[in-house]
Amino acid sequence: MSLMELIIPILASLVFAVVAPVVGCLLAGVDRILSARMQGRVGPPLLQPYYDVRKLMGKERVDVNTVQGAYVVCAFIFACLAGGIFFSGGNLLMCVFIITLSSLFLIMAAWSTRSPYAEVGAARETMQVMSYEPMVLLFAVAFYMATALILPTEGIGSFNVGAAFSLDFPVIAYIWPVFLGLLFILTIKLRKSPFDLSMSHHAHQEIVRGITTEMSGSTLALVEVLHWCENVLFLGWVSIFFVWGAWWSVLIAIVVALAVYFLEILIDNNFARVKWQFMLKSAWAVALVGGGINIAVLAFV
Amino acid sequence: MGYASKSPWVIHYDGSSCNGCDIEVLATLCPGFDGERFGVVNTGNPKHADIFLVTGSVNAQNIDVVREIYDQMIEPKVVVACGICACSGGIFQDCYNVLGGVDKAIPVDVYAPGCAVRPETLIDAIVEGVAVLDEKAAQMKSAEKAR
Numbered sequence: 214m215s216l217m218e219l220i221i222p223i224l225a226s227l228v229f230a231v232v233a234p235v236v237g238c239l240l241a242g243v244d245r246i247l248s249a250r251m252q253g254r255v256g257p258p259l260l261q262p263y264y265d266v267r268k269l270m271g272k273e274r275v276d277v278n279t280v281q282g283a284y285v286v287c288a289f290i291f292a293c294l295a296g297g298i299f300f301s302g303g304n305l306l307m308c309v310f311i312i313t314l315s316s317l318f319l320i321m322a323a324w325s326t327r328s329p330y331a332e333v334g335a336a337r338e339t340m341q342v343m344s345y346e347p348m349v350l351l352f353a354v355a356f357y358m359a360t361a362l363i364l365p366t367e368g369i370g371s372f373n374v375g376a377a378f379s380l381d382f383p384v385i386a387y388i389w390p391v392f393l394g395l396l397f398i399l400t401i402k403l404r405k406s407p408f409d410l411s412m413s414h415h416a417h418q419e420i421v422r423g424i425t426t427e428m429s430g431s432t433l434a435l436v437e438v439l440h441w442c443e444n445v446l447f448l449g450w451v452s453i454f455f456v457w458g459a460w461w462s463v464l465i466a467i468v469v470a471l472a473v474y475f476l477e478i479l480i481d482n483n484f485a486r487v488k489w490q491f492m493l494k495s496a497w498a499v500a501l502v503g504g505g506i507n508i509a510v511l512a513f514v
Numbered sequence: 515m516g517y518a519s520k521s522p523w524v525i526h527y528d529g530s531s532c533n534g535c536d537i538e539v540l541a542t543l544c545p546g547f548d549g550e551r552f553g554v555v556n557t558g559n560p561k562h563a564d565i566f567l568v569t570g571s572v573n574a575q576n577i578d579v580v581r582e583i584y585d586q587m588i589e590p591k592v593v594v595a596c597g598i599c600a601c602s603g604g605i606f607q608d609c610y611n612v613l614g615g616v617d618k619a620i621p622v623d624v625y626a627p628g629c630a631v632r633p634e635t636l637i638d639a640i641v642e643g644v645a646v647l648d649e650k651a652a653q654m655k656s657a658e659k660a661r
Contacts, residue, residue, distance in 0.1 A: 249548070253545040254548040254551075255551050256548070257550050257551060257552075257553050258553075261520075261521065261553055264517055267517035267521075268518050268521045272590070273588050273590075275588050422562060428561070429562065429588050
């Protein structure tokens with residue numbers, strides 16, 4: 214491994230840590246306005262999520278313990294690393310594992326507080342990770358198998374996101390069931406109803422605020438920024454299905470990602486929360502049908 | 515204008531209200547009045563809230579709860595007494611179990627009278643509270659600089 218291979222993802226992570234919060238903040242603002250319009254309200258200004266974070270940063274520092282903030286910072290660093298690896302065209306499998314590590318740090322941050330509400334939130338977040346992880350892994354595998362079929366390398370595919378730019382046509386042609394499966398679990402990853410079990414955007418749920426119950430001030434602000442970064446990365450996953458050799462395919466990919474985001478907001482506003490049992494069963498069923506069958510078919514082609 | 519006033523997250527506690535004011539508090543956040551236009555979000559968590567909306571009077575049973583929620587809230591914070599019962603005890607003032615308004619338990623910044631309090635009054639009270647919030651945030655900042 215050359216030095217450049219190490220430096221590029223790290224530089225990309227730093228750029229991602231600056232750009233993704235800006236994009237994610239605007240996306241969150243659009244989300245809140247669209248949600249309000251769907252509910253027949255006017256809604257807040259576009260920059261409301263930014264105001265919220267700035268306000269939280271100005272609050273008094275009250276931490277329940279010293280380790281919680283450190284865990285949240287770790288979660289943020291690994292989310293930025295995952296984003297950097299993805300958007301610099303790095304290894305998709307590595308990106309998937311690192312973003313899971315980020316989720317695990319957030320779970321530990323909640324668990325470290327010993328608060329019953331935060332613990333229920335952490336337990337539910339663990340169930341959420343269990344629910345979406347199979348589909349996410351199958352997504353990476355399916356990407357490899359699709360590139361193996363499309364690339365002129367005689368059956369050797371690539372986990373590298375950058376390989377998508379040397380394709381003759383996008384991978385969606387071969388792995389559209391995986392795309393649909395990823396859309397399903399994306400609702401869990403974006404923390405949208407009906408799967409916003411561990412931490413809801415909306416007030417009034419029985420576990421107060423789930424994993425963020427004991428977080429406040431700047432720690433809560435960082436969790437919010439982390440969430441924006443994650444959203445940008447996940448929409449990146451969605452768009453990679455539509456990228457191929459032509460440079461303008463990136464525009465198509467961005468349009469698709471925005472359309473998917475709108476769809477998620479629509480779903481968020483139209484469904485009530487489900488129990489974790491349904492989430493786990495349905496997510497695994499989707500992973501099996503969408504991911505499993507798709508990959509099995511590709512294996513025999 | 516500071517950022518504290520641009521995103522006032524509220525927490526609502528029903529002391530011993532008849533539920534009239536509680537319904538109005540929630541109506542403030544509903545489409546008709548849409549408190550979120552001013553960044554108002556209803557949280558269920560004192561640690562996330564900036565403005566404490568209390569409805570109903572304080573009695574021996576709930577005075578500890580009101581104090582507990584207030585103590586868990588993080589500075590800068592503001593208390594709004596919603597409805598005449600929360601302001602002074604209202605028509606229940608002379609009841610044997612009623613101690614009086616919310617100011618018997620915690621310091622109140624804004625009084626929003628009414629029976630029941632109207633959403634317009636509440637929005638006015640929150641806007642008033644937001645100014646106090648900014649003032650407290652500025653005080654905190656200058657105190658930090660002085661240290």
